Each structure stands twice: as structure tokens, then as C-alpha cells.
Amino acid sequence: MDDGPEIAIAGCRAAASADPEDLYPDPDSELLVAALRARGRRAAMVSWDDPAVTWEAIGVVAVRSTWDSVDRPAEYLRWARHVGEVSTLVNPADVLAWNLDKVYLADLAGLGVPVVPTRFLRPGTSWALPPGEFVVKPAISAGGRDTARYGPPHAADAQSHIRRLLDRGQTVMVQPYLPAVEDPGEMSVVFIDGRFSHAVRKGPVLQAGAGVVERPWERMTYLGAATPSSAERDVAQWAAATVERRFGPLVYSRVDLIRDRTGEPLVIEVELIDPYLSLSLSPGAPATLASALDRCLVRTRSAN
Ligand SMILES: Nc1ncnc2c1ncn2[C@@H]1O[C@H](COP(=O)(O)OP(=O)(O)O)[C@@H](O)[C@H]1O
Ligand SMILES: [Mg+2]
Structure with a gap:
């Protein structure tokens, strides 16, 4: 049985030279993963540029702390378009592309x-x-x-x-x-x-x-x-x-x-794209975000 994540929370490596499993600390994502797991979902944080991740096997990919996106925007947007095609990307790739450049x-x-x-x-x-x-x-x-x-x-x-x-x-x-x-x-x-x-x-x-x-x-x-x-x-x-x-x-x-x-x-x-949401400052916010992502997963599955 496949036990990979149903919902992946995309972050980035702690440093450009770090291993993909060595993620930049993100308290928001930890709260979000816990809230998704509390709903019974398999959720995990991954680095957006981890070559070992099979994006098509994941129902929803939620962008959260991909904070090095601005260092290599073209590569990042290629990744976003790919994930948007093989999975459900939140927020969607078109939104990310529009929002990456402050024009x-x-x-x-x-x-x-x-x-x-x-x-x-x-x-x-x-x-x-x-x-x-x-x-x-x-x-x-x-x-x-x-x-x-x-x-x-x-x-x-x-x-x-x-x-x-x-x-x-x-x-x-x-x-x-x-x-x-x-x-x-x-x-x-x-x-x-x-x-x-x-x-x-x-x-x-x-x-x-x-x-x-x-x-x-x-x-x-x-x-x-x-x-x-x-x-x-x-x-x-x-x-x-x-x-x-x-x-x-x-x-x-x-x-x-x-x-x-x-x-x-x-x-x-x-x-x-990847705003820090200060989820720890709003007691109900992690659960609200988790339930919104859960609905995205249910929609994705019923569309496939
Ligand atoms: N026009 C401005 N007036 C005052 N402070 C500014 C201004 N622009 C930027 N800053 C300061 O710099 C920070 C970063 O700028 P911002 O435009 O938010 O870009 P980003 O967060 O994407 O790097 C802001 O949070 C603010 O503290
Ligand atoms: Mg700012």
C-alpha cells in the first residue's frame, strides 16, 4: 500500500548546499502538518527542489515556505507549472507566476x-x-x-x-x-x-x-x-x-x-506564494487551513 503523503507541504532547504531533507525551519508548516494529521490525512513537509519526490503521486501540493523561489525564479516557475499539471498546486501556478514579480x-x-x-x-x-x-x-x-x-x-x-x-x-x-x-x-x-x-x-x-x-x-x-x-x-x-x-x-x-x-x-x-502566516498567533487558523486543503484533496480525487 502506498504510504506517501496525500498532501505535501512545500518548503525549501535550510541552505543552498543542504540536503533536501534538511528543511528551512517553518513553524507554520509544522502546525499545518499536525492539523492535517489530526484530520487523518497523510501530510509531510518536502523541499520543492527535492529530486526524489514523485509529485504525481501526491494529491495536493501546498506551497508554504519555498523561500528561495526568488533566488531562481525561472526554475521555480518551471517546477510550479509541472506540479500544477500532475497534481493540484495551492496556490495555482498562474497565481504564483503573477505574484513572483512585484510589477x-x-x-x-x-x-x-x-x-x-x-x-x-x-x-x-x-x-x-x-x-x-x-x-x-x-x-x-x-x-x-x-x-x-x-x-x-x-x-x-x-x-x-x-x-x-x-x-x-x-x-x-x-x-x-x-x-x-x-x-x-x-x-x-x-x-x-x-x-x-x-x-x-x-x-x-x-x-x-x-x-x-x-x-x-x-x-x-x-x-x-x-x-x-x-x-x-x-x-x-x-x-x-x-x-x-x-x-x-x-x-x-x-x-x-x-x-x-x-x-x-x-x-x-x-x-x-509563500507568506509567513503567523499561524501560531491565531488558534483556529491551522485547522481552517487544513480543512481548506482537505477540500482541495477531495475535489481533486472526485475530478480524477
Ligand atoms: N516604502 C517603504 N517604506 C517603509 N518601509 C519599507 C518600504 N518598502 C519596504 N519597506 C520595509 O522593508 C520590508 C521589506 O519590503 P517589502 O516590500 O515587504 O518586500 P519583501 O517582504 O518582499 O522583501 C518591509 O516589510 C518594510 O519593513
Ligand atoms: Mg514584505
Whole structure:
């Protein structure tokens, strides 16, 4: 009898040189595996790039902590398309492809969703630095990689940061620095199975003039469970619903917001690939996500 997982939770290796079984620690996935097992499902965490995994033998593959996707996006999207063809990928490959490159913020802005004002610089274009403090980051990134905050005294550093990213062929984003990231902080609103689940407040990570730092994701501070204002909840819902209108229902999504100078929430990121969901901060969330994945498995089986 086949005793492989019915539902695989996809993560990544602890380091590029690590064995595929040596997974990057992910407390969300541990809670999710436990919740699936509590429902009687065979569930296991696997590395997305593990050559030993037979994806077609798994009913549902849930993307969770594939955090090195941004280091090799083309390979990652090939994997996602393949898994989407031979199994049920959650979220689906089309959603992942759209969400991997933050030019999607321009799509959302075009549909009226309030997003952080962003200038996208592409290789070959000329640019001028904005006045005041601003942030430079690549359009394909996560965990604050290659992201830095500058002000007028750091113009030369900012220029060379932009040039370095463009020379690597990356699209560069330049945004005004939003000081509300320090107080009240960034708000992450989590939706599971199309419904508001919970929200978390995060502390700031960027220091003016510090430039790009090593392993920035380790500096991210989650300040704890938070209650979004009605405006924050509305904007987050608006962003999530806009994506669902295009791609269909999403099993999970996280919308990150920072307030502008007038206090209006702006979308800084819609995370549909591998958002950290802070499941430990919301007692019912692991079971809700497990039951949504369970339904995906039942649907997959009845379709085959
Ligand atoms: N425009 C901005 N104003 C203030 N802080 C920012 C801004 N852009 C990014 N940051 C900080 O950098 C972090 C990482 O940037 P983000 O856009 O969320 O990219 P990612 O999380 O995909 O690396 C944010 O969580 C926030 O702390
Ligand atoms: Mg972010």
C-alpha cells in the first residue's frame, strides 16, 4: 500500500548546499502538518527542489515556505507549472507566476487599489532619485533581500544600488519611505479560504543609510496579533478580492499594508506564494487551513 503523503507541504532547504531533507525551519508548516494529521490525512513537509519526490503521486501540493523561489525564479516557475499539471498546486501556478514579480502592484493600482506609489526602473531606462527618504528594492524579492532605505545624504549609494540591480537584469522599485512602518508598524492581514482569518503587526527593518544587509529576513520583527482598523481591513479585502476576480478563489493570501502620511492604508505587498502566516498567533487558523486543503484533496480525487 502506498504510504506517501496525500498532501505535501512545500518548503525549501535550510541552505543552498543542504540536503533536501534538511528543511528551512517553518513553524507554520509544522502546525499545518499536525492539523492535517489530526484530520487523518497523510501530510509531510518536502523541499520543492527535492529530486526524489514523485509529485504525481501526491494529491495536493501546498506551497508554504519555498523561500528561495526568488533566488531562481525561472526554475521555480518551471517546477510550479509541472506540479500544477500532475497534481493540484495551492496556490495555482498562474497565481504564483503573477505574484513572483512585484510589477503586479501596477496591475492593482490600475484597478484602483491603493498601493504604495512605486516607480519601476527597467534595464536601459534613465532615472532621477526622488526627494526625501526613499526605498530601493528589486521587483523579484522576499524577506527584504537587496532592499535599502536612503535619504539625500546617501544619493551616491542609492545610485550604485540601483545600477547594480539593473546590471543584473532586475527591475528596480523606488518608493517613498513610509515612516508609519515604525509607528504603528506594518499590518499583515491573512485570509484563509477567502475569509479574513487574522492579522499581525510587524516592526520596521530598514535603517537610513545602512544599505543592503545580510539575511535581512532575520531582522523582521513580528509584534504580535493585531486588530486591523476598518480601513485596513477594507483595503486588504479589496486587494484580495481583486486578485480572486482574476484567478478564482485563493486558499491563502496575506496582504501587507503601511499607512501613508494621512493615515490611509496602502498595499505594500500581496503575498500569494509563500507568506509567513503567523499561524501560531491565531488558534483556529491551522485547522481552517487544513480543512481548506482537505477540500482541495477531495475535489481533486472526485475530478480524477
Ligand atoms: N516604502 C517603504 N517604506 C517603509 N518601509 C519599507 C518600504 N518598502 C519596504 N519597506 C520595509 O522593508 C520590508 C521589506 O519590503 P517589502 O516590500 O515587504 O518586500 P519583501 O517582504 O518582499 O522583501 C518591509 O516589510 C518594510 O519593513
Ligand atoms: Mg514584505
